[in-house]
Amino acid sequence: MYEVVKGDAERHLKLLKKKVAFVFVIGNTKTAEVEGITVAGENPELIKYTPPADVELLYYGKCKSISAIPATPDGKPTPALITYTALKLVDVPFFVVDSGLMVKPKIPYISIEAPVGNNIAESKAMDYKDVLEAFERAKTFGEQISKYVDIVIIGESIPAGTTTAAAVLKALGLNAAVSSSMPKNPVELKMKVVEKALGRMGKISDPFEIISEVGDPVMVGVSGIAMGSRKPVVLAGGTQMVAIANVLKRLGDIDAVIATTSYVTNDKNADMNLSPCPVISVDLGLDKSEKEGLRAYAQGFVKEGVGAGGAALLACVNGINQDEFVKAIEGNYYKIVESKMV
Amino acid sequence: MYEVVKGDAERHLKLLKKKVAFVFVIGNTKTAEVEGITVAGENPELIKYTPPADVELLYYGKCKSISAIPATPDGKPTPALITYTALKLVDVPFFVVDSGLMVKPKIPYISIEAPVGNNIAESKAMDYKDVLEAFERAKTFGEQISKYVDIVIIGESIPAGTTTAAAVLKALGLNAAVSSSMPKNPVELKMKVVEKALGRMGKISDPFEIISEVGDPVMVGVSGIAMGSRKPVVLAGGTQMVAIANVLKRLGDIDAVIATTSYVTNDKNADMNLSPCPVISVDLGLDKSEKEGLRAYAQGFVKEGVGAGGAALLACVNGINQDEFVKAIEGNYYKIVESKMV
Numbered sequence: 001m002y003e004v005v006k007g008d009a010e011r012h013l014k015l016l017k018k019k020v021a022f023v024f025v026i027g028n029t030k031t032a033e034v035e036g037i038t039v040a041g042e043n044p045e046l047i048k049y050t051p052p053a054d055v056e057l058l059y060y061g062k063c064k065s066i067s068a069i070p071a072t073p074d075g076k077p078t079p080a081l082i083t084y085t086a087l088k089l090v091d092v093p094f095f096v097v098d099s100g101l102m103v104k105p106k107i108p109y110i111s112i113e114a115p116v117g118n119n120i121a122e123s124k125a126m127d128y129k130d131v132l133e134a135f136e137r138a139k140t141f142g143e144q145i146s147k148y149v150d151i152v153i154i155g156e157s158i159p160a161g162t163t164t165a166a167a168v169l170k171a172l173g174l175n176a177a178v179s180s181s182m183p184k185n186p187v188e189l190k191m192k193v194v195e196k197a198l199g200r201m202g203k204i205s206d207p208f209e210i211i212s213e214v215g216d217p218v219m220v221g222v223s224g225i226a227m228g229s230r231k232p233v234v235l236a237g238g239t240q241m242v243a244i245a246n247v248l249k250r251l252g253d254i255d256a257v258i259a260t261t262s263y264v265t266n267d268k269n270a271d272m273n274l275s276p277c278p279v280i281s282v283d284l285g286l287d288k289s290e291k292e293g294l295r296a297y298a299q300g301f302v303k304e305g306v307g308a309g310g311a312a313l314l315a316c317v318n319g320i321n322q323d324e325f326v327k328a329i330e331g332n333y334y335k336i337v338e339s340k341m342v
Numbered sequence: 343m344y345e346v347v348k349g350d351a352e353r354h355l356k357l358l359k360k361k362v363a364f365v366f367v368i369g370n371t372k373t374a375e376v377e378g379i380t381v382a383g384e385n386p387e388l389i390k391y392t393p394p395a396d397v398e399l400l401y402y403g404k405c406k407s408i409s410a411i412p413a414t415p416d417g418k419p420t421p422a423l424i425t426y427t428a429l430k431l432v433d434v435p436f437f438v439v440d441s442g443l444m445v446k447p448k449i450p451y452i453s454i455e456a457p458v459g460n461n462i463a464e465s466k467a468m469d470y471k472d473v474l475e476a477f478e479r480a481k482t483f484g485e486q487i488s489k490y491v492d493i494v495i496i497g498e499s500i501p502a503g504t505t506t507a508a509a510v511l512k513a514l515g516l517n518a519a520v521s522s523s524m525p526k527n528p529v530e531l532k533m534k535v536v537e538k539a540l541g542r543m544g545k546i547s548d549p550f551e552i553i554s555e556v557g558d559p560v561m562v563g564v565s566g567i568a569m570g571s572r573k574p575v576v577l578a579g580g581t582q583m584v585a586i587a588n589v590l591k592r593l594g595d596i597d598a599v600i601a602t603t604s605y606v607t608n609d610k611n612a613d614m615n616l617s618p619c620p621v622i623s624v625d626l627g628l629d630k631s632e633k634e635g636l637r638a639y640a641q642g643f644v645k646e647g648v649g650a651g652g653a654a655l656l657a658c659v660n661g662i663n664q665d666e667f668v669k670a671i672e673g674n675y676y677k678i679v680e681s682k683m684v
Contacts, residue, residue: 108480111453
């Protein structure tokens with residue numbers, strides 16, 4: 001069900017059988033308001049509810065901030081459904097960090113007082129001082145949460161996060177393609193946003209300054225927690241985690257691997273080779289699903305998010321096989337999505 | 343250094359040698375604005391900064407929201423200094439829950455969206471629905487945080503919390519005296535507040551309704567975390583924890599003990615016998631301190647707070663003797679308080 005597609009991840013894979021904490025870092029960037037840039041939400045007004053609704057689903061099996069679960073405009077469900085399924089199968093403690101949310105989730109959440117990110121096409125993403133302060137708080141939390149565990153998995157949810165990730169990668173001097181939650185990736189639109197952002201920025205090498213200029217608040221939370229952790233970390237996500245891993249590499253030595261879905265690692269626009277750390281690809285097997293909404297993942301829709309790849313890896317390493325996992329996702333898809341349809 | 347003054351706490355004491363998480367639940371009630379009711383802060387304006395400053399001290403060894411550490415009007419330091427010392431000696435993960443704060447701390451904190459408590463002398467403390475929702479979130483957090491530990495210690499910081507505790511105890515039909523952070527306890531003033539609150543309330547037996555009427559938000563957070571925990575808990579505090587333990591008893595079976603300082607258990611106005619669970623009394627030995635500000639604790643000032651008794655117990659159970667502990671507190675008192683004086 002999984003394959004190490006870059007580097008050596010044996011040690012991290014072994015640790016996933018031991019004590020694991022899962023941390024979801026969620027936030028918003030107004031870059032998502034650029035029309036057509038994301039499908040993480042049925043319509044622009046709903047996009048800002050996607051991160052809180054995603055994590056409500058994880059805790060309660062339903063969303064509280066919105067009536068249905070987050071979906072693309074044509075009804076493909078959020079990857080939080082996959083993560084929810086994994087967390088039901090493997091009983092690990094999990095926590096949500098508000099890393100620049102527009103709408104707070106109706107669950108207990110950790111605040112690091114990160115700002116909402118500005119639209120990087122139009123202005124500087126965040127104040128530099130705010131970034132440093134939120135990073136320090138995330139680091140403190142990362143240290144505390146890692147004390148009794150063997151490994152920390154960090155997932156993310158931020159609409160338009162692939163665009164800010166591309167901007168940060170380019171600002172770091174890496175020539176990244178741009179991944180997307182859509183099969184017809186609006187690459188041109190995204191590259192226009194990225195170029196506008198980089199054009200405004202000037203020459204900068206300090207990674208915190210780069211994030212402040214063209215990044216997003218979730219990068220701040222994830223990198224802070226990873227730096228604060230006393231234990232190895234799994235960055236659960238696609239190109240966004242590649243950008244963050246490169247930031248971390250600039251900040252110091254970090255014992256991390258990236259885990260993501262095969263829908264991302266097979267995407268030519270998601271250059272996981274830019275990762276400075278090992279990469280694990282997880283095949284969710286959704287191509288074999290009876291449910292059209294889930295098969296869509298294998299056809300290039302949504303692909304990843306809310307730590308879905310990392311959560312699936314956790315389930316797999318702890319003895320769940322692909323067929324069981326697909327069945328369990330389908331069961332939850334029925335319970336949470338289909339049975340609620342009118 | 344400690345003594346079980348009520349019931350049997352052997353099992354809990356053994357667990358304190360194993361994996362421990364410490365959770366600090368902090369908040370505000372406007373009851374603290376009644377003139378003369380609390381000394382948890384140098385002046386009325388500063389009182390609302392006491393809980394955030396207390397927990398900033400725990401993480402960073404200094405306060406960020408205010409320039410000096412919280413103190414009584416005549417300069418006796420916050421019990422957070424004692425807790426800080428214990429947490430430096432015993433490396434356990436600790437977390438802060440915002441359970442109705444007026445001012446947010448400059449640290450990572452868990453939000454359960456609890457409301458600030460109203461002045462119970464004047465009006466209903468909190469909306470019933472808000473109480474239930476905050477309780478549910480606290481419960482969710484308590485469950486997550488308890489998964490990998492053997493025992494959870496819960497401390498509190500809320501100015502005027504002894505007054506709301508007395509009101510809740512009386513509402514539960516227990517005839518409580520009223521404890522205080524002052525040696526000349528303004529009992530009459532407090533009882534006037536309590537009677538006003540109870541007079542307004544009418545006959546109620548639902549513990550959530552009682553808390554909504556005459557309690558405070560910290561009670562909501564502490565009881566939620568305790569109920570959510572899969573492991574035994576230590577309620578670290580004085581009469582406030584007695585009130586909460588009685589609430590918990592009404593809600594269901596709970597595996598808890600109370601740990602507090604001997605300055606509380608020796609106080610005739612702090613009736614720890616009303617506790618439905620075992621009580622551990624911890625003698626901090628501050629009567630032997632060279633520092634006047636610390637000796638004041640043994641003379642009936644401050645006495646307890648921010649989980650000081652429970653933190654000291656944790657240090658003691660893990661091999662720190664009283665002399666070592668007093669020396670360590672003195673060292674921190676010098677570093678954090680005296681050396682900053684002009």
